[in-house]
Amino acid sequence: MQDKKGKIKGTSKIANEITVRVKAEKERQLFAQRLQELNTYKDEFMIMASHELKTPLTVIMANLQILEIQLKDDERISFVKKTITQAQKLAGLITNLFDVSKIQLGKLILNFSELDINVLIEEIISTLQQTAIKHDLILDKASDKLLVNADRERIEQVLINVIGNAIKYSDENKDVQIKTFRNGLNVEVVVIDQGIGIAEKEIENVFQRFYHGSGSVSTYSGSGVGLYISSEIIKSHGGKIWVESEAGNGSAFHISIPALP
Ligand code: ADP
Numbered sequence: 001m002q003d004k005k006g007k008i009k010g011t012s013k014i015a016n017e018i019t020v021r022v023k024a025e026k027e028r029q030l031f032a033q034r035l036q037e038l039n040t041y042k043d044e045f046m047i048m049a050s051h052e053l054k055t056p057l058t059v060i061m062a063n064l065q066i067l068e069i070q071l072k073d074d075e076r077i078s079f080v081k082k083t084i085t086q087a088q089k090l091a092g093l094i095t096n097l098f099d100v101s102k103i104q105l106g107k108l109i110l111n112f113s114e115l116d117i118n119v120l121i122e123e124i125i126s127t128l129q130q131t132a133i134k135h136d137l138i139l140d141k142a143s144d145k146l147l148v149n150a151d152r153e154r155i156e157q158v159l160i161n162v163i164g165n166a167i168k169y170s171d172e173n174k175d176v177q178i179k180t181f182r183n184g185l186n187v188e189v190v191v192i193d194q195g196i197g198i199a200e201k202e203i204e205n206v207f208q209r210f211y212h213g214s215g216s217v218s219t220y221s222g223s224g225v226g227l228y229i230s231s232e233i234i235k236s237h238g239g240k241i242w243v244e245s246e247a248g249n250g251s252a253f254h255i256s257i258p259a260l261p
Contacts, residue, residue: 002118007189043101044163056092057059058093061087096225105234110151110236114260117146117155117180117187125178137163141180146187154233158241161226162191162253168220169251170195186239186256192254198245206243207231216246228260230255 001010064087068080102108112246125137148155166176170193172220177192196215198206205211210222227241239257 003074027033036063040105043104046097046101047107048095048235049106050101053094054091057087057091061091085254093223096223096229099229100225102228107238108232110154110233112151114147115120115150115152115155116186117148117189118142120152120156121159121178121180121189124156124163128160128163128167132167133169135170136175138175138177139180142178142182144179144182144183148187148237148257149260150237150257151233155237158230158255159189159191161230162255164192165226166193166195166251166253168222169193182257182259185259189255191253192250195252197249197251198243199247203243207241243245 001008001012003009061084064080064084067083068077071077071080099108111142113235121139121141125139129137139185163178164178170176174194179188179192181188198213199215202213206213207227207230210224211220211228231241234255234257237257241253241257243251243253245251
């Protein structure tokens with residue numbers, strides 16, 4: 001402190017006691033680190049558990065399929081068929097949880113090769129059409145080849161999930177339209193349904209982990225991870241997935257991945 005002439009006449013000091021704040025910040029950092037570790041353990045456990053669950057389930061399914069062939073009595077065959085369907089659902093659920101954990105750990109490995117989206121989509125539609133007998137799957141495809149460098153199995157998984165959802169969230173006898181075309185430097189697939197649609201406030205959530213829409217909770221079964229896995233797969237191909245929709249007015253899911261020249 002100085003007087004009017006600038007001569008020092010005293011000193012003043014301001015100090016803040018920040019021990020508590022520093023301690024709290026340290027604790028917060030430790031907590032965040034511990035949480036991160038536990039998350040990693042959880043994902044590693046999920047991967048191990050999914051793997052262990054899959055092995056016996058594969059044997060169960062194989063034996064059920066043999067039993068189905070050997071049985072003669074229609075009523076028993078129908079029981080076995082229902083059991084196979086449920087076992088398949090369980091296998092699908094385990095695979096999805098396995099994929100979510102792999103994505104979380106950054107361990108989703110892709111095997112890239114050249115493929116024609118038109119050929120892949122035709123195969124998928126003909127397989128899905130066999131079980132989706134109450135819906136017509138209509139393909140409107142580009143006349144040229146639509147070549148991409150992609151992981152065939154993973155892209156197939158995405159397309160089956162999106163087309164499967166279009167069927168699941170539509171009333172019987174409603175068509176599902178699938179369009180493929182080249183859009184600039186990308187190959188685009190659009191899956192259009194006339195189903196329940198998605199409310200505006202829910203659109204941003206549908207690609208999140210474990211999100212099962214409010215309109216779907218009681219009526220439609222689902223674990224809410226399909227679109228999350230799909231969007232991660234598409235992102236890792238350098239592509240984009242998005243949806244245009246309105247509650248009650250159907251949805252159009254767009255998938256775009258870089259095209260090969
Ligand atoms: P799931 O179908 O198992 O709930 P998804 O991740 O595939 O999980 O989808 C997340 C949510 O997005 C669904 O619960 C549903 O609310 C909504 N959704 C997805 N596809 C459609 C569609 N074609 N029509 C209406 N809603 C959809």
